[in-house]
Structure formats: C-alpha cells, structure tokens
Amino acid sequence: EAGVTQSPTHLIKTRGQQATLRCSPISGHTSVYWYQQALGLGLQFLLWYDEGEERNRGNFPPRFSGRQFPNYSSELNVNALELEDSALYLCASSLVQGAADTQYFGPGTRLTVL
C-alpha cells in the first residue's frame, strides 16, 4: 500500500512569490494535516482538512491556506513568501474513526525562500 506522498521534494522561491505544495494521502484516509518544521522549532500545526472541509488551523497568518480535493488529496498555498517561511513542510493523513487515530506522514517538501 502506498504511503503519503508529497510533491515537489524541494522548492526554491524568492521573497514575495507564491508556493504550492501538494499531498496525496494513503488510500482510504479522509483527513489531511499540514505541519511546518522549521529548524529548532519542532512541528508546528498548520491546517487540518477532512472530507473537503477545513476543520482547524494553527496560529499562522492567512497567507497560509489550502484546500482538499474530492479525491482527498490536498494543496498548501503560501502567498507573499517571507524568508522565515523556509522550512520542511510535512503532510500527514489519517482515518477519522474516533480519538487517537494515528497520523501517517509523508517525506515532506523542503521550501527555501531566498
């Protein structure tokens, strides 16, 4: 069974540009989560989508947005890029059957903002 996949692996942008990151969940999983992993800060929760709806978002500005498509894949958009947006962006997926559903992670997209 294929795991969570993310594309691209690496992305280099300049300040002010927009970045689009993509995630495909494990087949059958309806929930997708996005995290930012900046150096020394651990994983910061960005967004949670389930069944096409945004369920929750972390403490990030509105220029971080996303969506979930009918096939449950997801896209994270970061507008007006800033240098501090440079980080590894991780996507995870899970079933939502109750509490403690395990989140399965993809390999991440490394975003570098110059």
Next chain:
Amino acid sequence: AQSVTQLGSHVSVSEGALVLLRCNYSSSVPPYLFWYVQYPNQGLQLLLKYTSAATLVKGINGFEAEFKKSETSFHLTKPSAHMSDAAEYFCAVNPPNTGNQFYFGTGTSLTVIP
C-alpha cells in the same frame, strides 16, 4: 493550552547503553500520547502510541514507553542502543475531545556513539 515538553534537545548514548528520552505533557485529562521517529531527510514514522489501555506500551524497533499519570510523563526507553537508532524523536499528544488534533514537542536528537 496544550503543551508537550521534551527535556534535552540532544541526547548521546554509547552503543549498547540504555536510551531514555523524556516527554512531559500538560493536561488535566490524560491525552492520547505518541512517539514518532524521524530519520534524516524523511518524514515521521510512528514508534508507539498510548490510548488508555496498558500503561506500558511496546513499539517497533525495541522501543517502549510508560505512561505515568502522576508525573504527566510518557518517557521513551530502549534497553540497548543500536547505531541505527540515531535519529530525531518527537513526542506528541492528542488531547481528549479535540478530534484528531496533535501537539508535538520540539524533538530530541539521539546520537549513538560506537
């Protein structure tokens, strides 16, 4: 607000020695608890999780963790470290009644000395 504290951002052990990685959480109600491992340039992989069944949880690769409510802790241990255990380890909590919202610690980097 929920928080997870991982004491020691860097831990070094000799090959064959005991591994102890610390995790404490802040919650008045015991949450669900997880340990993940991240190898270089990869996503996170689940090691084990606590879901209010047995307080001693066994995971993959010989790791285990014990939930101690009185100490609000969920420390990760392994009796004998292998070189392949060198990685970043993250503790995460899923508080009750938050759906599948996870909060991660800042991680502990484990170095195994030959």
